[in-house]
Amino acid sequence: MKRIYVNEEWCLGCHLCEYNCAFANSGKSDMASALKGRPIFPRIHIEGGDRVTYAVSCRHCTDPLCVKSCISGALSRDADGVIRIDRSRCVGCYTCVLVCPYGALSPGEDGVMQKCELCLRNATGEPACAAGCPNRAIVYEER
Amino acid sequence: MTGYVIIGNGAAAIGCIEGIRQIDRETPIAVISAEPYPAYCRPLISYALEGKADPANMNARPADFYEKNGCTVFYGKTAVRIDPDGHTVTLDDGAVLPYKKLCVAAGSSPFVPPMTGLDTVEHKYTFMTMDDMRALDRAVTPQSRVLIVGAGLIGLKCAEGLAERVKSITVCDLAPRVLSSILDDEGAALMQAKLEEHGITFCLGDTVAQFSKDHAVMKSGKTAAFDTLVLAVGVRANTALIREVGGTVNRGIVTDTRMQTSIPDICAAGDCAEGYDASAGSNRVLAILPNARIQGECAGVNMAGGDRVYDNAIPMNAIGFFGLHALCAGCSLAP
Ligand SMILES: Cc1cc2nc3c(=O)[nH]c(=O)nc-3n(C[C@H](O)[C@H](O)[C@H](O)COP(=O)(O)OP(=O)(O)OC[C@H]3O[C@@H](n4cnc5c(N)ncnc54)[C@H](O)[C@@H]3O)c2cc1C
Ligand code: SF4
Numbered sequence: 233m234k235r236i237y238v239n240e241e242w243c244l245g246c247h248l249c250e251y252n253c254a255f256a257n258s259g260k261s262d263m264a265s266a267l268k269g270r271p272i273f274p275r276i277h278i279e280g281g282d283r284v285t286y287a288v289s290c291r292h293c294t295d296p297l298c299v300k301s302c303i304s305g306a307l308s309r310d311a312d313g314v315i316r317i318d319r320s321r322c323v324g325c326y327t328c329v330l331v332c333p334y335g336a337l338s339p340g341e342d343g344v345m346q347k348c349e350l351c352l353r354n355a356t357g358e359p360a361c362a363a364g365c366p367n368r369a370i371v372y373e374e375r
Numbered sequence: 376m377t378g379y380v381i382i383g384n385g386a387a388a389i390g391c392i393e394g395i396r397q398i399d400r401e402t403p404i405a406v407i408s409a410e411p412y413p414a415y416c417r418p419l420i421s422y423a424l425e426g427k428a429d430p431a432n433m434n435a436r437p438a439d440f441y442e443k444n445g446c447t448v449f450y451g452k453t454a455v456r457i458d459p460d461g462h463t464v465t466l467d468d469g470a471v472l473p474y475k476k477l478c479v480a481a482g483s484s485p486f487v488p489p490m491t492g493l494d495t496v497e498h499k500y501t502f503m504t505m506d507d508m509r510a511l512d513r514a515v516t517p518q519s520r521v522l523i524v525g526a527g528l529i530g531l532k533c534a535e536g537l538a539e540r541v542k543s544i545t546v547c548d549l550a551p552r553v554l555s556s557i558l559d560d561e562g563a564a565l566m567q568a569k570l571e572e573h574g575i576t577f578c579l580g581d582t583v584a585q586f587s588k589d590h591a592v593m594k595s596g597k598t599a600a601f602d603t604l605v606l607a608v609g610v611r612a613n614t615a616l617i618r619e620v621g622g623t624v625n626r627g628i629v630t631d632t633r634m635q636t637s638i639p640d641i642c643a644a645g646d647c648a649e650g651y652d653a654s655a656g657s658n659r660v661l662a663i664l665p666n667a668r669i670q671g672e673c674a675g676v677n678m679a680g681g682d683r684v685y686d687n688a689i690p691m692n693a694i695g696f697f698g699l700h701a702l703c704a705g706c707s708l709a710p
Contacts, residue, residue, distance in 0.1 A: 300390070300672070301665035303418040304428070305435050321432065323422045326693040330702045331665060343698070 233313040234374050236350070236359055238287045242369035243278070245285030249361035249370055250274035253289075256351050256360035273340045275348040276361050287361065287370055289348040290315060290336035298328040298337060306345070314352065319344050379678055380464050380474035382454040382616065384408030385417060386664050387480035387645025387671035389435050392444050394675020394683070402679075404446045405472050407464070411451040412505060413441070418664060420508040424536030430505065454481075457616050459638050476640050476678035479628060480671060481613035483646040483662060487606050492586035499604040502533045514603055515541050522546075522591060522601035524583060526553040528694060530607030531570065535696050538573045545599050546570075547578035547591075557692050557703050569699040612647045612660055625649050627660040632686040634674035642674035654689040654705045661690055 251267060253274040260266035276289035292315050299307045299315060306321035307328060317337075322344045328337045329345070340346040350372075351359045362372040379395055381388045384406050392404060408414075414435040422428035441448050449466065456465040457477065464472045485501040493499070500511050511533075515521070519541040523530045526548035534544050548555070552563035553570070567577060578599060583591045590600045612627035623629040623637035627649030634642045634650065644650075645667035652659035666688055676683040691704035 297665070300668045303664050304416050304422075305433075321428075323419065323427060324695070325418070326695060326700050326702060327665065330691055330693040330704070 237371050239369050240284050240286035242367045243285045244367055247278050249276050249287050252360040252364040256354050256356040297331045301327050301331045303327055316349050317347055377473045377475045378403035379476050380405045380472050381478045382407050383480035384414050385482050386667040389414050390668040390671025391478045391675035394672035395679045396444050398679035398681040406446050406448045407452055407454045408448050408450050409453045421532035421536035423508055457620055459620050478674050479643040480645050481647045483610040483612050486609045486611045495588050496586050496604050501606050502529055518542050519603050520601050521603045522599050523605040525607035533605055534575050545576045549582045551580040569697055573697055632684045633677045634670055644670035644674040651686055653687050
């Protein structure tokens with residue numbers, strides 16, 4: 233399966249991936265109306281400090297702890313290997329936040345959890361973070 | 376053909392089925408389910424009371440799960456006896472099921488200590504099952520005055536679920552703080568304040584001395600009037616089936632790190648089991664859903680001839696009320 237991989241040596245720490253992610257998942261057609269002047273809720277986060285920065289999002293684990301731990305059955309691993317969330321079932325208990333080794337789940341604007349689903353079902357069709365990374369520090373590929 | 380038998384049909388049973396099917400796609404699985412429902416997400420019962428989860432949409436797996444996984448579910452049936460020598464399980468209707476490998480995934484039951492005058496209380500409930508939730512759901516009105524005995528996870532989740540639906544809620548507990556087994560004084564005070572913001576009243580470090588029909592007299596001499604009583608003092612692992620046949624039982628059914636009990640060909644998983652706790656370096660009942668699911672899977676893989684070890688479990692809780700969340704893990708308090 234194609235996954236997102238990051239190369240921390242090339243990451244500029246510019247946070248553009250966070251904006252591209254929030255926009256791709258906003259359902260809006262222009263970036264300004266989707267993001268301007270509002271707090272953003274991306275599904276990818278830049279971690280690190282002064283020396284090194286890197287983007288972190290869901291690894292789509294083959295043996296996912298979040299899916300096993302979700303108290304509401306909201307998380308599942310689909311036949312295509314993508315870990316998806318049925319946001320209508322999530323009750324916002326934070327168990328997945330507790331167990332995910334990567335910090336890949338976080339609450340959205342409405343308090344319900346959200347996570348990277350590789351943009352496969354939004355208008356972008358492939359990961360917006362990788363497509364928009366100016367330094368190719370994020371790639372989407374089969375390994 | 377003699378197959379696998381699972382006693383219980385909760386998160387641990389689901390894990391067990393999924394574990395078995397990772398190795399063995401063929402051999403039939405019999406699931407004995409005392410509750411007359413497909414496995415549902417037990418922690419959602421408080422959200423159902425609150426109107427945030429729909430009982431029709433609380434199943435743990437899609438509708439075709441059992442069929443797809445070659446399971447026969449005995450709904451509304453209870454396992455009453457295990458015969459380890461004959462490799463059979465007897466149900467309450469007299470049916471006898473032979474097993475090749477057995478998993479006890481029987482969960483826990485509410486523990487109701489003897490309390491003076493409890494028999495005089497007409498409307499009393501526990502809060503563990505879908506049916507408990509439905510009974511409480513039918514019983515309460517906007518005029519109800521609810522007394523909850525027990526300020527642990529289950530009692531407080533019940534309080535949260537009822538908060539907007541009743542006239543008053545009082546929670547009492549012998550412990551001096553809420554959630555005493557998982558939070559320290561500081562954390563507990565924050566949670567208590569949040570619950571109080573929503574009209575819930577507390578009576579802590581105090582215990583009921585005597586119940587009568589519509590009020591409780593506390594040890595301290597205070598009285599608490601109520602018309603609906605919820606007993607959430609604690610839970611006990613369902614260990615009887617294994618204890619009766621001489622298996623090793625402590626607070627739960629003792630297992631090794633492969634979820635094997637002291638009796639050959641019998642595993643245990645979930646709230647009824649006492650598996651290895653890596654933070655304590657010894658066995659402990661870890662009564663949380665993730666642990667039940669993962670122990671069940673480990674048991675299932677091993678029952679089917681695979682080789683799985685689960686030796687990194689730790690106590691952990693994600694708990695929140697009215698939007699205030701706490702995450703804790705490991706041994707939170709010095710012994
Ligand atoms: C209100 C509430 C809120 C909770 N919230 C959380 C939470 O936020 N996070 C968390 O991690 N955990 C939570 N839990 C705990 C979690 O629900 C349990 O850890 C989990 O359900 C354990 O799964 P299990 O399969 O071991 O047992 P159970 O889910 O209890 O399933 C066992 C089943 O076996 C059946 N059974 C018992 N004996 C027999 C028999 N002899 N024959 C046939 N069937 C039998 C029982 O009827 C039951 O249906 C909560 C629990 C409650 C009650
Ligand atoms: S926060 Fe939502 S998705 Fe995460 S474990 Fe709880 S119910 Fe499941």
